[in-house]
Amino acid sequence: MNYPNTSDTIELIKQLVSIPSPSGNTNEVITYVEKFLAEIGVDTYRNRKGGLIATIPGNDTENHRMLTAHVDTLGAIVKEIKGNGRLKLDLIGGFTYNSIEGEYCEIETTKGTRFTGTILMHQTSVHVYKNAGKAERNQDNMEVRIDEEVKSAEDVRALGIEVGDFVSFDPRVQVTPSGFIKSRHLDDKASVAILLQLLKQVKENEIVLPYTTHFLISNNEEIGYGGNSNITPxxxxxxxxxxxxxxxxxxxxxxxxxICVKDASGPYHYELRKNLVALAEENGISYQLDIYPYYGSDASAAIRSGHDIVHGLIGPGIDSSHAFERTHEKSIENTTKLLYHYLQSDMIL
Known part of the structure; x- marks a missing residue:
């Protein structure tokens, strides 16, 4: 089979995770994806929420498929400029403060200026604070130390930083000789890279899909409503x-x-799940069935919004989700293979 090259997909993952895109501030990464698709001859349009939609016409124009992956990531927003010249954060997405302790970050002002910093406990120094290790990692105790000479709130505001500015986290992306990809924001930029490479494969090899298929690159999944619109009847x-x-x-x-069986929203469509399993087994693709207990997806958001659709969820296995994430090239490869066969299958329900 002429599958997309996994090394190319990994290089694309590295580029995507390096573009700051916390939910609510995703224009830069959407523009990157838009340009990528334009260069391979795929027309796109943006919805009003800022997501990107591409459509590949298929033999059957009366029954459509839609695939989605999201480019928005976890992040933060400036809640307060403290008197000591540091920033208090409010989190964007579902993660814990301890997972970002010690992380390098970037603050983007409304004028587009960017400043670097580090997220730390206020009581970090063990030479000063007796309870440095025991203090709770929460909004009150954690702050951003800006890499500028600031000693007061006035100094910070003089830089142009204000409440409401977005804060993104350094992805720290690495690819190891053993095939592991380590980075923040593999959720869900690994999947976005897979879909983009598949679209490239379809265009370059002039693959005719059995059904008209839409690809939604959503940009509000981490806050619950990225993929709940622009679904054709x-x-x-x-x-x-x-x-x-x-x-x-x-x-x-x-x-x-x-292959997800169920998440916090309930079971995914049983027949579609069985079709995905059948495709994996027929083509020698390694898979696992699983339940994600504290999880929701763009597909579950679409169901909640009232669309009469059959919904499913698959993806690469990611360790330490919403923290210091990691996956392996084998997972990228197996996910790519299953999607490659799914796109060309005629088992629509």
């Missing part, structure tokens, strides 16, 4: 491509494609 199947969650009691791993 003809759409029958809606497949979210998002990370597989790993942990105690989970089957998902970093080497297979994870």
């Amino acid at each position: 003809e759409t029958v199947e809606y497949l979210a491509v998002d990370m597989g969650a790993m942990g105690d009691g989970q089957q998902t791993d970093e080497y297979t494609v994870s």
Whole structure:
């Protein structure tokens, strides 16, 4: 089979995770994806929420499919400029303060100026604070130390930093000789890269899809409503491509494609799930079935918004989700293969 090259996908992942895009501030990464698709001859348009939609006409124009992956990431926003010249944060997305302690970050002002900083406990120095290790990691105790000479709130405001400015986290992306990809924001930029490479493969090889297929690059998934609109009335199947969650009691791993059975929103469509499993088994693709207990996707958001669709969820297995994430090239490869066969399958429900 002429699958997309996994090394090219990984290079694209590295580029995508390096573009700051916390939910609410995703124009730069959407523009990058827009340009990528334009260069391979795929027309796109933006919805009013700022997401990007591409459509590949298929043989059947009466029954459509839709696939989605999201470019928005976890992040933060400036809540308060403190008297000591540091910043108090408010989190964007579902993660914990301890997962960003010690992280390098970037503050973007409304005028587009960017400043670097580090997210730290106020009581970081063990030479000063007796309870440095025991103090709770929360909004009151954690702050951003800006890499500028600031000693007061006035100094910070003189830089142009203000309440409401977006804060993004350094992805720290690395690819190891053993095939691991380590980075923040693999959720869900790994999946976005996979879809982009598949679109490139379809265009370059002039693959005719059985059904007209829409690709939504959503930009508000982390806050719950990225993929709940712009679904055509003809759409029958809606497949979210998002990370597989790993942990105690989970089957998902970093080497297979994870097929979600159920998440916090309830079960995914049983027949579509069985079709995905059948495709994996017919084509020798390594997969795991799993339940993600504290999880929601663009597909579940679409169901909640009232669309009469068949919904599913698959993706690469990601370790330490919403923290210091990691996956393996094998998981990227297996997810790509399953999507490659799904796009060309005629098992629409």
